[in-house]
Amino acid sequence: MVSVTAYADALLDFRRRKDEHFAAGNGPVNTGTFRGLSYFAPDEAWAFTLPLTRLPQDASAEFPLETNTGEVRVMARYGEVTVPLPGGQHTLLVFTPLGEEVPARVFLPFRDTTSGAETYGAGRYLDAPLDQQLGGDGPLIRVDFNLAYHPYCAYSPQWTCPLPPRENWLSEAVPVGEKL
Secondary structure (H helix, E strand, O other): OOOOOHHHHHHHHHHHHHHHHHHOOOOOOOOOOOOOOEEOOOOHHHEEEEEOEEOOOOHHHEEEEEEOOOOEEEEEEEEEEEEEEOOEEEEEEEEEOOOOOOOOEEEEEEEOOOEOOOEOOOOEEEEEEEEEEEOOOOEEEEEEHHHOEOOHHHOOOOOOOEOOOHHHEOOOOOOOOEEO
């Protein structure tokens, strides 16, 4: 019998609850045909707790993100995190809504080489929790790619979704999280 870790158990339970939430009509999917989302297998090696480098919070922190509908959504460029990926370290930008000074989590949109093949072509999202306790020079961020999810516009064109900025395009696959 295969042993399942507590991490995988918690992740699988989260996915089950998300599917139930969507099946109940709380989300972007057609509940008449919905049978659950597809996911890559859990892999704890893709979950990191890392220091977050805060960026200056002046007027230059405003960052226009393009969207799937051509509109622009302005968010605050809150900071950046350097993630140790198998192909090498990559620094990603993280965002918050404008005016949110002490967020509990940040928004991390990204694209990788699975985009357009195994995952939504425009990319995926992470909502990464912050630990405001100082981890050295700043807060710690939990970047768990197993929780990567498709934006609602992947399921219906009625949604407007921010697109990952070029800085968050990865040149390697992230084979965890939600998939097509």
